[in-house]
Structures are given as structure tokens and as C-alpha cells.
Amino acid sequence: MSSNFKSLRLLLIGYTKAEKEILMTQSKKKLFSTLAQDLKNIRKRPLSDEQIEKANKVLDKQREDLRKDDLPKRKIARRPEADA
Amino acid sequence: MGRVIGFSELPDYLLSLQKKGSLKATILDTNILVTSGYEVREDHTDVTQVLDVLAASGFRFFATVNTKSEFLEFQRRLILTENLLDSIDEHSKLSIPRSAKAKIQTLRGTLKSTTGADREKDFIFNDSHLKKIKQEFSAGDHSGHQGWLEICKLFLDTRLQSVADELENRGIEYISQHEGSQKEIFHTYIDWPDAIAISEKSGVSFSDSMILNAFQCSHCPFIVSKDFDVGYAVLADHQLKDAVMPDKMAREFRHYHFAKV
Numbered sequence: 001m002s003s004n005f006k007s008l009r010l011l012l013i014g015y016t017k018a019e020k021e022i023l024m025t026q027s028k029k030k031l032f033s034t035l036a037q038d039l040k041n042i043r044k045r046p047l048s049d050e051q052i053e054k055a056n057k058v059l060d061k062q063r064e065d066l067r068k069d070d071l072p073k074r075k076i077a078r079r080p081e082a083d084a
Numbered sequence: 085m086g087r088v089i090g091f092s093e094l095p096d097y098l099l100s101l102q103k104k105g106s107l108k109a110t111i112l113d114t115n116i117l118v119t120s121g122y123e124v125r126e127d128h129t130d131v132t133q134v135l136d137v138l139a140a141s142g143f144r145f146f147a148t149v150n151t152k153s154e155f156l157e158f159q160r161r162l163i164l165t166e167n168l169l170d171s172i173d174e175h176s177k178l179s180i181p182r183s184a185k186a187k188i189q190t191l192r193g194t195l196k197s198t199t200g201a202d203r204e205k206d207f208i209f210n211d212s213h214l215k216k217i218k219q220e221f222s223a224g225d226h227s228g229h230q231g232w233l234e235i236c237k238l239f240l241d242t243r244l245q246s247v248a249d250e251l252e253n254r255g256i257e258y259i260s261q262h263e264g265s266q267k268e269i270f271h272t273y274i275d276w277p278d279a280i281a282i283s284e285k286s287g288v289s290f291s292d293s294m295i296l297n298a299f300q301c302s303h304c305p306f307i308v309s310k311d312f313d314v315g316y317a318v319l320a321d322h323q324l325k326d327a328v329m330p331d332k333m334a335r336e337f338r339h340y341h342f343a344k345v
Contacts, residue, residue: 029255032135036123038253042246043163050175 085342086318086326089306090334091134097306097328098141106305109144109269110328112256113295113309114154117147121155121250122162126204127310127330134308134328135254145256146269148298150291152251152258158208159247160240165209167239168217178238181229184220191217259298272301286320288313300324312336 030038047055089097112135119125120132139145147155169192171178172185191213199205209217221232230238257263261270272278274297282300283293292313299307306326307314310333318327319342 029139030250030253032120032132032139032254035121035132035250035254036128038250039121039159039247040123042243042250043166045167045170047170048175048177051170051173054173054175 085320085322086324088315088318088334088337089326089328090331091130091328092331093334094134094137094328097326101305107269107303108142109146109302109304110138111146111148111259111295111299111302111304111307112151113307113311113314114151114158115310116308117151117155117251117256118158119310121159122206124206130330131310138308139255144269145254146259146298146302146304147251147256148259148295150295152248154291155251156244156248157211160244161208161210161214162206163239163243164214165207167235168209171235178235179229180235181220181222181227184217187217187220259302269302269304271303274298274301282317282321282324286313286317288317292317296324316340 116131116135119128120135122128135145168188170176171180172188172192191209194213195207195209199207218232221235222229223233224231225234257266259269260266261274278300279290279293279297282288282296283290288296292311296307296314296317300323304325306328307318308328309315310330312333315327315329315333315337318324319337319340
């Protein structure tokens with residue numbers, strides 16, 4: 001997304017994030033940036049302890065895999081510095 | 085002919101609308117509502133930012149009968165998918181018939197292959213899948229297994245209403261021509277012949293033509309959408325107004341040689 005869009009609040013509306021939140025509170029409306037989380041909370045599933053433990057194991061494994069994937073990239077990223 | 089405005093062009097576009105004194109109201113297409121409410125979707129952050137910015141600058145948001153029902157339908161399928169997949173886990177507390185378990189496992193495999201082939205597809209059962217799964221359950225509890233009606237009570241009861249409430253909490257109004265507070269929004273009565281004409285023009289689905297027709301009958305200067313067909317219809321019909329869409333989609337239309345009016 002362009003920097004043009006990122007500075008939309010300043011360019012057009014002139015509201016900071018905090019001001020925007022105040023505006024939303026005043027109008028009794030919620031921000032859209034909280035919609036996904038609110039819907040996720042509604043969908044919250046009644047899991048057994050075993051299921052939660054299993055899900056955490058899967059997440060741990062994913063994190064470990066990501067960490068492993070990241071190692072060669074770090075090496076590549078460091079190479080120019082090492083050459084210098 | 086309408087224009088397709090990319091998200092990055094929004095600041096200048098909104099300024100031009102402000103100068104014209106256009107009504108600060110817009111219709112949100114289904115995919116915009118779904119994308120904002122489901123962080124897994126591509127463009128989730130961009131769409132959410134656009135909506136927050138429009139809301140903060142005083143825009144009113146509208147959902148049509150189609151966009152609201154399609155959004156709720158997505159949520160219904162999502163809730164059922166997540167819970168049904170949990171129910172076949174070896175540690176699940178639920179007791180479901182063996183045939184239902186087998187059907188869910190088979191259809192989970194189908195989902196894996198379809199989403200693997202197309203990254204834009206959601207890992208969510210479609211209605212046909214859900215009907216097949218439902219057929220493997222008794223309606224009432226039977227032989228120690230939970231029946232489908234109990235499953236619905238456990239998974240869906242009050243949740244879909246809560247989902248609908250979340251739209252309302254964000255100020256999304258359901259379009260109704262009988263609603264007094266919406267009188268200033270419409271200039272024409274929403275009727276079938278115009279919706280049919282929109283579909284005839286570019287072959288757009290009836291669901292989309294109904295959304296576009298409600299938009300056209302309103303004073304809303306633009307619709308926010310992520311649907312290729314909506315952008316296409318806007319560019320193909322000189323009577324339609326503008327569509328605000330993600331940049332990537334807005335750029336795509338350059339390759340389709342629409343006649344310039």
C-alpha cells in the first residue's frame with residue numbers, strides 16, 4: 001500500500017489514531033480493526049484440555065519449523081557484512 | 085461509466101467528493117465485510133484500514149439483503165467447519181456417528197486439495213459439503229451420539245445473532261426503503277427491471293446485480309468491493325457509479341479495453 005494511503009488520516013481527515021478512537025467511542029461505534037477478533041471470540045470453541053495441549057504442540061512445531069527456515073536466510077543476509 | 089478507484093487513490097478521490105458535496109455514505113460488498121472480519125483473507129489489513137478511515141471521516145455504511153445474508157452465510161459455514169473438524173479429533177468430548185466422522189474426514193481431504201490448488205479459496209466447507217455431513221447425523225440424539233439439532237445448538241445457537249450484532253456495533257445499516265432515517269439515501273425505488281438490466285449488460289450474477297442496483301438507486305457515490313465482477317460491471321455500464329477496490333484489482337482492469345466515454 002502506498003505511503004499516500006498510509007498518510008490518509010493526516011492528508012484528508014487530520015485525525016490521529018487516538019482521535020479516531022475517541023470519535024468512534026463518541027459515536028458508540030466500534031472500529032473495524034477489532035471486527036476479526038470480536039468474531040473470533042464469538043466462534044471460540046469449547047476444546048478439551050487434551051485438544052488445547054495438542055493445538056499448542058502443533059503451534060510449537062510450526063514456530064520451530066519457522067525458526068529453522070529462517071536460519072539460512074539470516075546467513076545469506078549477513079554475508080555482505082562479513083565480506084565487507 | 086463508473087470508475088474503479090484503487091485504495092491508494094482514496095485520499096484524492098474523497099477530497100474530490102468533498103468538494104462536490106457528495107453524500108457521505110457507501111455500500112459495503114460481501115467480500116469487504118468477510119475480509120474485514122476474517123484475518124486469514126488477503127487484503128484484510130488494507131480493507132480494515134479503509135473502513136476505519138471512512139468511518140472516522142463520517143461515512144455511513146450500508147449492507148443490502150444480499151451482502152448481509154452472504155456475510156452471515158460465510159460465518160455459518162466457518163463456525164460449522166471449525167467445530168465439525170474439532171469434533172473428529174481423538175480428544176473431542178463429542179460423540180458423533182462413525183459415518184459422520186468418516187464423511188467429515190473425506191471432505192476435509194477435499195478441502196485440503198482444493199485450497200492447495202487455489203490459495204484464494206478458504207478452508208471452509210461449502211453448503212453442499214455441510215448438507216452431506218448433516219445427512220450422516222440423526223436429527224435427535226441417538227445411540228449415545230449427538231444428533232444434528234444438538235450439534236446446531238452447541239455450535240450455532242446465539243452465535244450467528246452475535247455475529248450480526250457485531251455489524252450493527254460498527255454502524256452498518258441494513259438498507260430499507262421503508263426506514264425513515266434512510267429517506268435521503270435513495271432517489272429511485274429499488275425494483276427488479278433495473279437489476280435485470282444490470283445483469284444483461286455484463287453478465288454479472290443476480291446477487292451482484294441486486295447489490296449494484298441498490299447502489300445505483302442510492303445517492304452513495306461509490307461502493308466498496310473486492311469483487312472482480314462488480315468492478316467490471318461498473319466499467320461496462322455508463323449508468324453505474326464508482327467502485328473503490330484494492331489497488332491490485334483496480335490495475336487489472338487496464339487489460340480489458342473498456343470503451344472510454
